[in-house]
Amino acid sequence: MAKQAVQTEKKQAVYDESKIKTLSSLEHIRLRTGMYIGRLGDGSNMDDGIYILIKEVVDNAIDEYIMGHGSRVEMSLKKDTVTVRDYGRGIPLGKVIDCVSVINTGAKYNDEVFQFSVGLNGVGTKAVNALSSSFTVTSFREGRYFQASFSRGSLLDSKEGKSTEKNGTLVEFVPDSEIFGEYAFNQEYIEQRFWNYACLNSGLTLVLNGQKFYSANGLKDLLNAEVGEDRIYDEAYFKGDRIEFAFTHTQNYGETYFSFVNGQFTSDGGTHQSAFREGILKGVNEFYKKNYSGVDVRDGIAGAIAVKLTNPIFESQTKNKLGNTEIRGWIVGEVKSGVVDFLHKNNSASKRLEEKIVSNEKLRKELNAVKKEAKEAAKKIALKIPNLKDSKYHLGDKKGDESTLFITEGASASGSMVSSRDPYTQAIFSLRGKCQNMYSRKRADIYKNEELYNMMMALGIENGIEGLRYGRVVIATDADHDGFHIRNLLMTFFLTFFEELVVSERVYILETPLFRVRNKKETRYCYSPREKEEALQQISSPEVTRFKGLGEISPKEFGQFIGPDIRLVKVNIKSLKNINNTLGFFMGKNTPERRDYIMENLI
Known part of the structure; x- marks a missing residue:
């Protein structure tokens, strides 16, 4: 025993002063990249890190405009090289190097210089510098310039001199392939x-590779582009010193919001959106002198709100949700006044809005009768939902943001997933096969379809996505024609009745391998024919397996495909106004146009 204790002691690492390491701030950014820019990715998702790098640089240019300096921002993108030029004040020449390489350095801590900025943590441009293989910043200021060049955060050289350029800042960078891969x-x-x-x-005029972006009417233009001709009345619009909002109603279900804080899109909303x-x-209610319920007033609404805050508090580094509680009162007050003023000045809009509210109220009462019948027929369904293997944690719990519901088809696929999942954060809902096509149907039809009703209750979205029980909803179907059809049926269901679930970026599609290439020494899983061909060239005497369905993947293998290296494709939409036309074309009645499209695109 004594000998064993000595051997154990020798194997343990010595913990002394030599083991304590201090990383420079830029080294820490490269080592813990996710803390600063969220996910890495390969550019296939709009939240991937390479887009966050662009955002951090452009945000600085926008901040200049917000403070009244420069009305034009130009950006060029050539392969992997990004160049951004603004015409603001330019970084003070003596502080150019510090501002792009020393953490907690910048003017955004000074309210006299920057009152409404997203990047208040003094990290943004420094992260771009640290995560770029090549990074050059040039400041033009009052007839002089200062330029500094870096590689992976390390200063290579700098120079300064006279300049005839207009004041402003020019940044050019190449994201580092050591960090982001291909x-x-x-x-x-x-x-x-x-x-x-x-x-x-x-x-503000923005130019991207020669393409011009300009809005004269602010959020009214944004909402009009999203909703288009689906609106029941012309958008209500209000703009104050610290708040801007617009809204209208459509014939769609649910509520859809686009909310922003100091220019940052808050996909998960927050206190400004709830206010x-x-x-x-x-x-x-004040205008109509009624006591309408919130459900009836807001069903079918599409709204956008942007607020400017001196000290925004976000609930995560990626700034998706605002946490400031002290702002609720003044936002509610300004919105209330703006709504009353709009309705007084727009008789046509006020009449149509009232008709919409009364219609919503009538439909809700009819729906409640259907709900009662459905619940009588499915007692205890809230606790014991058929085909649901629930997780321990849900949204609102300590690990709730990690919670995921996988919607899969058939017992064989769900069996492999159930055996390999993390039961704390991963739930499985198994479909019996193809669910009903819900295009052009009424909300009451959900309650007449046991499977879709069960899925809605499992998600907790019966009364809107405020009750959503999971951080992510992942569609996991076979990569064949039937699987793709089920994906379309599910997305039709969500976009018809719960489009806010998609707009809030909660819906994903699971990517699983199509092929397994292996020999006795190595196994490689391939997600595309191209990856398979690469594996065949690199693995000698390989055995190739084609996975026809999820059920063919063993539980032992499946664990790695829904584990830390999970591959997900986010379901997103360009604009709400095109949804109905798209769904009608693909999921509506079998039209000659769709038949012609299928015949033209058959492979």
Whole structure:
């Protein structure tokens, strides 16, 4: 025993002063990248790190405009090189190096210089510098310039001198492939962000590779682009010193919001969005001198709100949800006044809104009768939902943000997932096969369909996504024609009745391997024919397996596909106004146009 204790002691690492390490701030950014920019990714998702790098640089240019300096921002994208030029004040020449390489350095801690900025942590541009293989910043200021060049955060050289350029800052960088691996920019994602910037900063001109983005009417333009002709009345619009909002109603179900804080899109909302909803209800009830319920007033609403805050408090580093509680009162008050003023000045809109509210109230009462019948027929369903293997943690719990519901098809696929899942954060809902096509159906039809009703109750979204029980909803179907059809049926269901679930970026599609290439020494899983061909060239005497369905993947293997290395594709939409046309084309009645499309695109 004594000998064993000595051997154990020798094996243990010595913990002394030599083991204590201090990383420089830029080394820490490279080592713990996720703390600063969230996910890495390869550019296939609009939240991938390479887009966050662009955002951090452009945000600085926007901040200059917000403070009244420079009305134009230009960006060029050539392969992996990003160049951003603004015409603001320019970084003070003596502080250029510090501002892009020393953490907690910047003017945004000074309210006299920057009152409303997203990047208040003094990290943004430093993270871009640290995560770029090449990073050059040039400041033009009052007839002089200062330029500094870096690689992976390390200063290479600097120079200064006279300049004839207009005041402002020029940043050029190349994201580091050591950090991001193989990546590619999707220009559509950047165009969407530039359009948001333009609508949030009316009067600002943004140029992307020669394409111009400009909005004269702010959030009214954004909402009109999203909703289009689906609106029941022209958008209500209000703009104050610290708040701007717009809203209208459509014939769709649920509530859809686009909320922003100092130009940052808050996909998970927060106190500003909840105060916006409350203010609309109070304004409507004051104008009509009624006591309408919030559900009836807001069902079918599409709204956008942007607020400017001196000290925004976000609930995560990625700034998806605002946490400031002290702002509720003044936002509710301003929204309420703005709503009352709009309805007084727009008789046509006030009449149509009242008709919509009365219609919502009537439909809700009819729906309640159907709900009662459905619940009588499915007692205890809230606690024991058929085909649901629940997780321990849900949204609102300590680990709730990690909670995921996988919607899969058939017993064989769900069996492999149930055996390999993390029961604390991963739940499985198994479909019996193809669910009903809900395009053009009424909400009451959900209660007449046992499977969709059970799924809705499992998700907790019967009364809106405020009751959502999981952080992510993942569609996990086979990569074949039937699997793709089920995906379309599920997305039709969500976009028809719970489009806010998609808009709030909660819905994903699970990517699973199509092939397994292995020999006795190595196994490689391939998600595309290209990956398979690469594996065949690198593995000698390989055995190739084609996975036809999820049920063919053993539980032992499946664990790694829904574990830390899970591959997910986020379901997102360009604009709400195109949804109905798209669903009608693919999921509506079998039209000649759709038959022609299928015949033309058959492979």
